[in-house]
Amino acid sequence: MRTGRLQPWLFIGPALLLVALFLVYPSIHTAVLSFFGRPYSARAEGFIGLQNYRHFITDKNMLTAFRNNALWVIILTTFTVSFGLIFAVLLDRVRYEKIIKSIIFIPMAISMVGASVIWKFVYAFRPAGAAQVGLLNAIVTAFGGEPIGWLIERPWINNLCLIIVGIWIWTGFCMVILSAAYKNIPKELLEAARIDGATELQVFWRVILPLLKPTVAVVTTTMVVFVLKIFDIVYVMTNGNFSTEVIANRMYKEMFSFFRYGRASAIAVILLLLIIPVMLFNIRRFREQEAIR
Amino acid sequence: MRKGMMYLALIAVLIASAGVAVLAQQVTMAVLWTGSELEALEKTLIPFEQETGIEVIVESVGRDLPAVLVTRLAAGNPPDVAGLPNPGQMKEFAEQGALVALDDLANLADQPAAFVDLGTVDDHVYGLFIAADFKSLIWYNTKQFAARGYVVPTSWPALIALSNKIVADGGTPWAIGLESGAASGWAGTDWIEDIMLRTAGPDLYDQWVNHEIPWTHPAVKKAFEYFGQIVNAPGYVYGGATGALTIFFGDSPAALFTDPPGAYMHRQASFIQSFMLDANPDLVAVEDYNAFVFPPISPVVGNPLLGSGDLVGVFNDTPEAKALANYLASAEAQGIFCGELGKIGVNKKVDPSIYPDPITAWAASTIAEAETFRFDASDLMPAAVGAGTFWSGVLDYISGIPLMTVLEAIEASAVDSY
Numbered sequence: 027m028r029t030g031r032l033q034p035w036l037f038i039g040p041a042l043l044l045v046a047l048f049l050v051y052p053s054i055h056t057a058v059l060s061f062f063g064r065p066y067s068a069r070a071e072g073f074i075g076l077q078n079y080r081h082f083i084t085d086k087n088m089l090t091a092f093r094n095n096a097l098w099v100i101i102l103t104t105f106t107v108s109f110g111l112i113f114a115v116l117l118d119r120v121r122y123e124k125i126i127k128s129i130i131f132i133p134m135a136i137s138m139v140g141a142s143v144i145w146k147f148v149y150a151f152r153p154a155g156a157a158q159v160g161l162l163n164a165i166v167t168a169f170g171g172e173p174i175g176w177l178i179e180r181p182w183i184n185n186l187c188l189i190i191v192g193i194w195i196w197t198g199f200c201m202v203i204l205s206a207a208y209k210n211i212p213k214e215l216l217e218a219a220r221i222d223g224a225t226e227l228q229v230f231w232r233v234i235l236p237l238l239k240p241t242v243a244v245v246t247t248t249m250v251v252f253v254l255k256i257f258d259i260v261y262v263m264t265n266g267n268f269s270t271e272v273i274a275n276r277m278y279k280e281m282f283s284f285f286r287y288g289r290a291s292a293i294a295v296i297l298l299l300l301i302i303p304v305m306l307f308n309i310r311r312f313r314e315q316e317a318i319r
Numbered sequence: 320m321r322k323g324m325m326y327l328a329l330i331a332v333l334i335a336s337a338g339v340a341v342l343a344q345q346v347t348m349a350v351l352w353t354g355s356e357l358e359a360l361e362k363t364l365i366p367f368e369q370e371t372g373i374e375v376i377v378e379s380v381g382r383d384l385p386a387v388l389v390t391r392l393a394a395g396n397p398p399d400v401a402g403l404p405n406p407g408q409m410k411e412f413a414e415q416g417a418l419v420a421l422d423d424l425a426n427l428a429d430q431p432a433a434f435v436d437l438g439t440v441d442d443h444v445y446g447l448f449i450a451a452d453f454k455s456l457i458w459y460n461t462k463q464f465a466a467r468g469y470v471v472p473t474s475w476p477a478l479i480a481l482s483n484k485i486v487a488d489g490g491t492p493w494a495i496g497l498e499s500g501a502a503s504g505w506a507g508t509d510w511i512e513d514i515m516l517r518t519a520g521p522d523l524y525d526q527w528v529n530h531e532i533p534w535t536h537p538a539v540k541k542a543f544e545y546f547g548q549i550v551n552a553p554g555y556v557y558g559g560a561t562g563a564l565t566i567f568f569g570d571s572p573a574a575l576f577t578d579p580p581g582a583y584m585h586r587q588a589s590f591i592q593s594f595m596l597d598a599n600p601d602l603v604a605v606e607d608y609n610a611f612v613f614p615p616i617s618p619v620v621g622n623p624l625l626g627s628g629d630l631v632g633v634f635n636d637t638p639e640a641k642a643l644a645n646y647l648a649s650a651e652a653q654g655i656f657c658g659e660l661g662k663i664g665v666n667k668k669v670d671p672s673i674y675p676d677p678i679t680a681w682a683a684s685t686i687a688e689a690e691t692f693r694f695d696a697s698d699l700m701p702a703a704v705g706a707g708t709f710w711s712g713v714l715d716y717i718s719g720i721p722l723m724t725v726l727e728a729i730e731a732s733a734v735d736s737y
Contacts, residue, residue, distance in 0.1 A: 086728065151565040153558035156574075156581060175561035178718060265501040267714050268564075282386035284703040284736070285411055 053298065060292035064285075078292035088293075091271040097185055098192070098256050098272065103249045105193045107242065110200025114208050115234065117201075127205070131198035138195065138258035145191045146263050149176035180269040188270060191259050196252070200245050207241035208234065240315055247308045251301055273297055344373040346639040348631075349391075349398035351384035355593065359659035366655075367646045373639045382501060385702075392417050397634035400643050403446055405698035406437050407705050409632055413440040419633040421447060424641065426648035429666045434628065437694055449647045450662040451628040453682040454588040454695060455513050455613040458595070460575045462607060463583060475517075475616040479548065485583050486554045493549060493556045494582035495563040496571025497714065504710030506568045507546070508697040509625070510586060511713060515542035516623045517616040521691050524623075528696045530704075530737045534730035535723070543722055545616070550717050557582040560717050569594040576602065586613065588627065589682045592661050604676035612685065623691035627698055628665060701736040708732040 060078055063071025082088045113130060117123045133141060150160030154172055158164040163173040176187045211234065219229045235242075257274035264270045266279070273293060281290035352360055357379050364375045378398060380387045385404050391397045397417065403409045412418050420443040421427070427435065427444065438446030459471075467488065472478040482492040497507045516524050519538040526532045527539060549555055556563050557574045572595050574581030585591070589610075595602060602608055615622040631647055633640045646652050650668035657664045658673035663683045674680040686692065697705035708729045716725045 151558065151561055153562050153581070156558075156577075173561075175565045178561060178564045180718070261501060265503060267503055267711050268718060278386075279707065282383075282389055283706055284701075285389065286703070 056291045056294050059288055060295050062288045064288070074288070078289045081289060082296065087271050088276060090269050091273045091276045094185060094271060095254060095256070095273050098189055098253050099250055101189050102192045102196070102253050103246055106196045106200045106249055107246050109193070109197045110204050110245065111238070111242065113197070113201040114205035115230065117205070118208060127201065130201055133195045134198045139262050141191060141195055142259045142262035149187055151175045177264055178268045184264065184268055184270055188259055188263060192253065192256065196249065200249065203245050204238065204241055207238055211237050240311065243311050244308065247304050250304050254297060254301055344639050345376060346373055346400060346637070346643050347376045347378060347398045348400040348643065349378045349380055349384065349387065350402040351380060351382055351404065352402065353379050353381055356660060359656050362659060363652050363656040366651065367643065371642060373642060375643060392634070399635040399637060399640040400631055400633050403630045403632045405705070406446060406630065406694065407699050408702055409438065409446040409630055410440050411702070412632065413445040417634060418445040419636045420445060421633060421641070421644055424645045424648060426645050426666065429650065429668050430648060431665065431667060433692060434665050438630065446630045446632050447644055447648045448628040448630055448665040449653055450657050450660070451626055451665050451686070452588040452590050453663060453686045454509055454625040454627060456587065456589060456610040456682065457613055458572060458575065458585045458587060458591065458608060458610045459583060460580060460607070461605065461609045463580050469583070471611045472614055474614050478614055482549070482555055490580065491554065491557050491582045492584055494571045494574040494585045495550060495556050496566035496568045497563055498565055498567045502706070502710065504714045505697065506587065507713030507717065508709050509588070509695065510546050511542050512696045513586070513613050513625050514545045514616065515539065515696070516625055516693055517613070517620055518542055518545060520617070520620040521623050521693055524693055524696065528699050530733050534726045534733060540722060540726060543716055543726070547716070563717055564714060570598070573598040575608065589679060590660070590662060592678065604678045610678055610682070621690070623693055624686055624689040625693055625695065626686055627695035703736040704729065704733050
């Protein structure tokens with residue numbers, strides 16, 4: 027009997043220890059730090075209560091960052107999941123499926139910084155008349171247009187240009203997972219619907235989509251969590267200038283450029299709080315699914 | 320058996336080599352330099368390593384040096400010696416107690432007082448300047464100026480008149496590029512500093528640096544507006560405001576050497592020469608391009624000069640680290656480093672013959688003889704301003720945000736940071 031009670035702890039003990047050491051302890055430490063001001067010397071502040079959090083409501087950069095993160099979550103998630111779904115379903119009918127899927131998936135294999143540098147060249151600006159080194163402006167001028175400063179036209183064009191880079195990177199990921207789920211759908215179901223006279227669109231909306239719903243939910247929440255933490259693309263391409271700031275870049279600046287550990291920690295806590303509901307949703311869905319099985 | 324013997328031998332070799340590594344004296348040095356600057360540093364270190372037998376392990380970490388230093392300090396594992404991004408951050412490290420005082424270094428005696436003061440916090444020297452850059456320079460294409468009869472301007476009205484003349488001739492007077500990745504905007508702050516120094520004078524400049532006057536002060540506003548007279552004037556800038564905001568600072572002066580020239584003048588520090596030569600290796604100093612000093616604006620103030628410098632600090636108090644710091648402050652080391660890069664030696668005994676071209680030699684003597692010299696203001700301000708809102712503020716101003724909104728935003732962060 028006694029071994030029976032001890033055994034589970036032996037099994038999960040190492041995992042619990044690692045989680046405590048590398049997740050719980052740093053999170054709590056970060057939360058504690060977020061109540062402290064500047065750490066040293068003449069300007070040391072010590073415990074300052076909620077001041078770091080009040081900064082979010084008063085600081086314009088932070089407010090821009092919140093708005094942009096919302097923009098990123100809505101646009102990027104919508105497009106990556108929809109494109110992923112469309113590619114997964116349509117490419118299933120094409121002979122060159124594997125090649126095309128590989129091409130769409132390749133950006134996922136490139137580092138975020140690498141992808142950002144590539145796209146910085148795509149968006150590069152040179153004055154009208156000079157040789158356009160940027161692909162996009164080369165196309166625009168070839169059709170007789172004026173070159174555009176893609177990364178400085180605030181607030182919509184530049185933010186969209188950055189989000190497109192994210193869509194380019196992550197569509198492949200969504201596609202691969204959704205495609206795997208799609209291939210798991212028994213073909214008899216689709217055939218039955220078609221024999222009953224359903225059009226292809228009806229098959230998609232009434233049969234395929236409901237069956238894919240759990241996977242779509244997982245992919246969507248995964249994307250939301252990814253995107254809330256978005257950093258690399260913005261850091262490399264604009265560093266948050268011209269109203270493109272995002273929360274994680276703000277955190278990096280406060281921490282590593284401005285040495286405001288407390289404020290950076292407070293941003294980390296906010297980011298964590300934003301992500302928790304999404305994670306909870308994910309877990310609940312997972313449990314529901316398990317219950318059905 | 321045989322396998323066992325092999326492992327034993329391998330372990331013996333490992334222990335032996337570890338022993339050798341401990342016996343040989345080592346010092347680690349983290350720097351933000353890459354490419355030609357890193358090569359120049361390695362060349363500079365050869366005589367030191369040969370003379371002392373100390374091995375210097377250079378870690379090139381690139382532009383993220385501040386982040387690397389902060390992280391390694393927090394982990395209790397800083398490099399022995401490090402290039403510091405600027406005096407402002409040096410001060411923050413010194414206040415944290417992270418830096419070792421260098422008051423007893425022999426070669427400190429040969430450093431000019433102005434530079435020693437900039438490396439001093441609370442009466443102790445923490446930062447050593449190993450090279451300087453002269454910032455108040457305007458570069459131009461010599462042949463184009465001669466062909467079109469343009470004369471080097473010696474006052475602000477003459478500079479504006481020349482710009483207007485170039486526009487009237489169908490050209491674009493200025494090449495301005497402020498893009499610099501995560502550091503975008505710094506090149507614009509240099510413009511503001513050069514103008515502020517000449518319109519408000521050195522005393523007000525110092526008060527501005529120390530935040531004894533607010534950013535909304537009329538003198539600061541005036542400096543931005545003077546810059547606006549150039550950067551926001553129609554037809555003045557290669558690519559207009561968009562060009563200034565999106566073109567990489569190192570690519571910008573290449574516009575001076577296209578046919579026909581994309582632009583005629585480029586305000587940038589002495590180090591830009593290496594970028595111009597990278598893009599156009601056939602250019603010959605003086606013959607193809609030259610530089611003149613940013614002209615005075617207010618007759619009362621005269622012409623104070625703006626510069627900046629490369630700084631090293633010591634994080635671990637070991638004899639090897641201090642020996643390295645002392646060597647880097649020597650005329651010998653600076654002669655090699657600056658000779659390679661076309662930078663200006665700080666040590667007073669640096670031999671003028673080391674400069675690779677007449678323009679650098681002229682720049683070095685000009686700055687040495689300067690009546691008034693001031694250090695790059697953004698490098699002296701707290702990072703949240705000098706490497707934060709000042710950089711982004713200049714970009715915002717050029718992109719059309721009202722000046723007072725920009726200045727109030729910088730002021731808010733300054734109130735928060737000093």
